[in-house]
Amino acid sequence: MTDRRVVGVDVGGTKILAGIVDPAGQIEHRRERPTDLDSQERLIDEIGTAVDELLDDSVAAVGLGLPSRIDQQAGRVDGSVNIPLADVPLRQLMTERFGRPVALENDGNAAALAEHRAGAGRGARTIVMLTLGTGVGGGVVLDGRLLRDGGELGHTVLVYDGLPCQGTCTGRGHLEAYVSGTAAAKLAQQAFGPAVDAHRLVRLAAEGDATAIEILDGIGRKLGSAIAGFVNIFRPQLVVIGGGFASAGDFLLGPARETMHRDALPPANERVEIVRAELGTAAGVIGAALVAYDELG
Numbered sequence: 001m002t003d004r005r006v007v008g009v010d011v012g013g014t015k016i017l018a019g020i021v022d023p024a025g026q027i028e029h030r031r032e033r034p035t036d037l038d039s040q041e042r043l044i045d046e047i048g049t050a051v052d053e054l055l056d057d058s059v060a061a062v063g064l065g066l067p068s069r070i071d072q073q074a075g076r077v078d079g080s081v082n083i084p085l086a087d088v089p090l091r092q093l094m095t096e097r098f099g100r101p102v103a104l105e106n107d108g109n110a111a112a113l114a115e116h117r118a119g120a121g122r123g124a125r126t127i128v129m130l131t132l133g134t135g136v137g138g139g140v141v142l143d144g145r146l147l148r149d150g151g152e153l154g155h156t157v158l159v160y161d162g163l164p165c166q167g168t169c170t171g172r173g174h175l176e177a178y179v180s181g182t183a184a185a186k187l188a189q190q191a192f193g194p195a196v197d198a199h200r201l202v203r204l205a206a207e208g209d210a211t212a213i214e215i216l217d218g219i220g221r222k223l224g225s226a227i228a229g230f231v232n233i234f235r236p237q238l239v240v241i242g243g244g245f246a247s248a249g250d251f252l253l254g255p256a257r258e259t260m261h262r263d264a265l266p267p268a269n270e271r272v273e274i275v276r277a278e279l280g281t282a283a284g285v286i287g288a289a290l291v292a293y294d295e296l297g
């Protein structure tokens with residue numbers, strides 16, 4: 001059984017990443033394609049193609065990480081905020097296509113499992129992970145076990161009657177509307193003009209631009225307040241921040257730590273650490289594969 005391997009896939013709002021992952025969480029080969037957002041049919045086909053490129057006789061299973069709400073019992077994707085995937089029995093469709101067992105997992109949950117087993121969360125019993133990208137993903141490993149259903153931490157309500165959320169989410173005041181890379185880009189464009197995105201905002205802050213630093217500080221404080229809520233609920237040892245917008249580093253995490261210390265209850269508020277993820281963009285691929293390994297048993 002030692003040569004049994006798994007393909008992990010991370011379907012994001014802009015690209016599909018896929019790789020062959022060994023049981024320790026090391027990626028052996030990786031592929032990247034743009035996410036086709038035109039229709040559900042095209043998207044499913046793109047996911048299939050990304051996996052086909054990696055399938056060989058050594059691959060025993062496929063794990064798909066999706067920015068979606070998943071019914072694990074039925075193997076269905078119920079809905080997604082930032083990609084066109086809803087009401088589809090994806091596990092069955094993909095099992096038939098690949099001729100192998102297929103595991104589905106929410107991408108934030110997958111990233112949390114990966115960071116816990118092979119990244120920043122190694123050794124911690126309980127971690128909360130937030131991924132800041134197009135949207136805000138999240139996942140919780142509680143006493144060493146991934147919480148599989150739920151985990152939509154990005155759609156927790158931060159502000160009553162606040163900003164409308166994005167994509168297909170009709171909620172208001174959700175964390176995602178305040179701390180995602182998309183939310184940061186909106187604030188950056190108001191301050192600096194339409195060509196400035198979240199990456200440019202972070203670069204401006206690194207160059208010492210006071211307005212850029214202030215924008216990131218404001219986002220970081222909201223992030224810290226939300227984290228305080230998660231700390232009060234789950235009492236993690238560690239809160240891990242990943243996703244593309246985590247590149248803002250301490251411009252974001254410094255104010256987040258301050259606000260978390262203020263808003264979370266003692267003694268957890270003094271003990272919990274907020275750190276950056278270690279696995280970078282690979283976390284989703286690794287986590288999706290680890291879920292599939294776990295299901296293989």
Ligand SMILES: [Zn+2]
Nearest residue numbers: 155165169174
């Ligand atoms: Zn939302």
